Structure formats: structure tokens, C-alpha cells
Amino acid sequence: MSLMTETPPRKRPFWTMARRDAAAGYLFIAPQLIGIIAFVLIPLCLVFYYSLHEWNVLANTFNFVGAANYQMLLADRALPQVLLSSAIFSVGLVVLNMSLALLLAVLLDQKLKGITVFRTLFFSPVVVSLVAWTIVWSFLLQNNGGINGMLAMIGVEGPNWLRNPTTAMISVIVVQVFKNVGLNMILFLAALQGVPKELYEAARVDGAGHFKQFRRITLPMISPTILLTSIITIVGSLQVFAQIAVLTQGGPGMTTTVLVYYLYQQAFQFHFFGYGSTLSILLFVIVAVLTFVQWQMRKRIVFYEN
């Protein structure tokens, strides 16, 4: 480093090893730290500041209203439905995603010829463009689309998937699960392969069957991976937007209007930036609480940690 050369001779050098190291450390983290301050922390403060204002971009009004937006939040007739939709979506997605990922990982952990081909194919939707994937499913799920066509061939009359309240939500969840389950599957597979084989041998000697081995050895040993993937999957499920926008636009009614979609509508379609900011704060609180709860739960459910 050029700083070294400026050290005056004889005197105890200012740039000691430790100081040079510290300077390098700050330089190395500077882009990331400044980025977080500029694009995360300042916007977070701003979003709170905005949430205290009545702000309509079209009408060009910006007035301090205190907690009025938060009172509006409590009185918002649509919000319970939005939160319910978000909850159904997130719970459905996480449960389906985690159990399918675990099932696939266990199946792919078997000694079989050509198993990597299966692994590749199950993973492939992860690399398909999200909107492209969603458009294809939207096409398949049309009333006269591919899925109902196939069902009709075996004499079943399929529902209008994206226009029926129940099936619309199921469709949105399932499309998202098939898109991304490969990621969790791979992480589970790596975790399964990291479980020491001796444990299974010892259990077999003790007469434990496959199911018992799975419950008593496999699950506890991979519990750190389960916890981490579940946090990521839950937080990810709260961010879903493109799928809703392409498949249902939040409908029918408001049955698939999740919080991020509602936030987008309020802020960028109806131009209520103040109320949109209040919804952003709500989203932030939900994400923070969920992460905190799961982090606390790790002591109870995670069997060991490296």
C-alpha cells in the first residue's frame, strides 16, 4: 500500500500493522456499508417519515397528519382480507415447499443410476425466468387451457383455476412452489449427504427401522438447514409480487391480494404515497417479528449447530 512509503524513519511509525489493517478493513467494507446506509437505512427512516404524512402525488399534497395513516390502517376494511391472503399464501407456500423439498431430497439421496439427471430436471425451473415461468402457467391454467384440456380427456371438468377464489390461491402457491422448490431441495440434499453414515449403522444395529432412523437421526441432524431454509422461504414468501401480478392481478375480488401487491396498488396505482409508506412499515414489522421468532425458536427445535 502506498501509505506505507510515507512513514517517516526512526520515529515510531504511525502506520503500525494493526492500524494499516484497520484502514484496509474500513476500505474493504466501505462500498457495502455506504450502500446499506444509502439504499436501506435512510430509505427506512424516510418511509417512516412519509408514513406520518398525507401525500397524494397526483393532487400534489404533502401534509403532516401524525398517526392518521396508522388509524386508517386499523380502519382499512380491505386490510384484514389482505393479511389473511398473505397468511394463507405464506403458510401454504412454506408447508408445501419444505415438505416437497425434503421428499425430493430423500428420493434423490438414493443410490440410483441417472439420479443426477433427475436432480438437474427438478432444479431446472429455478433458472427459468420467473415471469416466463408464470406466463406459461397462466396459459396452462386458462379455462380452455392445457390443464383443463387434459382433465377433459379423462372426463373431468376442471374449474376456471384463476377466476375461482379457492383455486386461484392454490394456483398461485403451486406455481411458486414448482418454480423454487429445487433450491431448498439442493440445500436439503447437501445436508442429508453430510449426515455421518456411522449414525445409521449404529441405529440399524439397535434395530431401528427406516422411519425411525429418519425421525431420530436424519431430521435432528439436518435441523439447522431446515431452520435456515424456512426463514429464507418465509421472508421470500412475503415478497411475492410478479406471480400475483401476472396470474391473478390480486383477484378474483381481493382473494390473492397479498401485502406487497396491495402496497404497490396503493402507492403506484392510486398514488397514495403516505398510506403506501404506512403499509411498508407494516410489512417491515411483520418480516422483523417473524425472523425474530424463528431465531428464538432455533434453541428449541435445532438439535445442534456447528
Next chain:
Amino acid sequence: MKTDLSPRLRVALYGLLCVLLIPFVFPTWWMLTSSVKPISDIFAFPPDLWPRRFDFSTYAKVFELQPFARQYWNSAYIAAIVTLGTMVVSSMAGYAFARIKFPFSNTMFMIVLLGLLIPSEVTIVPLFQMFLGWGMINTHWPLILVPVFGAPSVFATFVMRQFFIALPGELEEAARVDGLGRFKIFWLIALPLAKPALGAVAIFTFLHSWNLYLEPIVFLSSTQMFTLPQALTQFTDAYGGAMWNIQLAAATMTAIPVLVVFIIAQKQFVEGLAHTGLKG
């Protein structure tokens, strides 16, 4: 639980895997074949797994209806810059947090980790205002700056830090004895060893940028500036109805190149993600 399976169990397992595979591969097949069907055949009953007539003009129409080549370029160059930029930012920050001792490093790491807690959807309104103030609305700057320096890069920094923490210290000590400075140690010793982690970061980041949808529709307004995900949803007729075969042709062109790269490099892809992904 790897045990040698009996032949009967083996067949059952193959059968089960094939059935489970249908929703994962059929959509891609359906997209490919439907994109070359004439519009009259697209909702034909019974459904054709192989087109009975071919109509390749859909692919030409994609380029007639929208500046699709330009939009393709937009998505590609943004994803490339974001991927490269994130690799630089996250490897440097990850290295410093893992290997360099400096005052307040833990506090600063906690601040950076806040980015994981605050998804960019939360800050989309103020970000829009900030970029509006800087005259960057309807430019690609927000789609580059926020992912490289903001919340989306934090996950990458976390992955890099986990990797560098696990790296044995002897190599660095030897280099220090030889009088190498921090930057040279990072560049010549640590970074070359971090290729698998960097690979995983590159894949995650590329896919994230390539899939971005909320940010482009908030920040971009002219078709010339659109990215692919945004462009794909624009193939509609005057009544807002989807022009399915053209839309599917555009979707095919968006999806297939990445899919091909993935299939060629799938071993590195999957193993990179599995081994550096989330071990900590």
C-alpha cells in the same frame, strides 16, 4: 440412508420420480411447442403435445411488436454489471468481516445484516422518491445501484464471509511474513481460493437481477428501457387480452439461453450452491 435397493423398489422409485417430474418439465415443453403453434391451434382440444401445424412467424412478431432486441440487451447488460459489481462488493466486505480485525467490525456487520431484514419492497416508495430527485427515473441506474450496494447484495456478503471464515489462516500468515499488504493478500491468495463461493454468488445474483419485476415496473416507463420480465407481459391486443403464442415465443427466447447454460454447467451450478450456500 443409502442402502442397496431391491430391483422392485428401484422401478417404483423411478416411476415415482417420473410422475413427480411432470410439473417441473412439462411447462417448459408446453411453452416451447405452443410458441410455434398458429393462434387457432393454441387452445385446440384435445391438447396437442406436438404441434399439428407450425407457425414460426410468432418469433418475428415478437420483434415487430416491441423493441425486443433492445429489451434483451437491457436485461443482459444490467444483469452482467450487477453480477460483477456484487461479486466485487460482497467479496471485499465478506473478506474484511471474516479476516480483518478492526474496531466496530461486529457493529458494522450487524448494520449490514439489517439488509436481510428489510426487503427492497419495504423501501420502494422512498427509493422511488430518491431516484426521482436524482433524475434517475426511467434510467437503469436504480436497477444497478440498489442490487449492487443495497439489500440484495447482503446475502452475497454473508455467503462470502462464511466462506472466508472457514479458510485456514496459515497461507495468509506466510504471505504477511513475505511483506504482502492486505489488498495483495486478498487479491492474490484469498480470492482465487474463493472461486466456488464466488460462483454461487454469481449465480444467485444473476438470477435475482434477471427476474426482477417490481423494481422495473416502478422505475421504468418507456418500452425502449424495459427489461425482459416487464416486456413479456406487454404482448397484449387492443383489448388487453394476451397474444398467447407471441408471448410464449418471447418467453421461450427469455428462458432457453439460461436453461441451456445451466444444463451445460449443471454440476458446478448445483454443487456450488449446495456447498457454499448455507452451511453456517
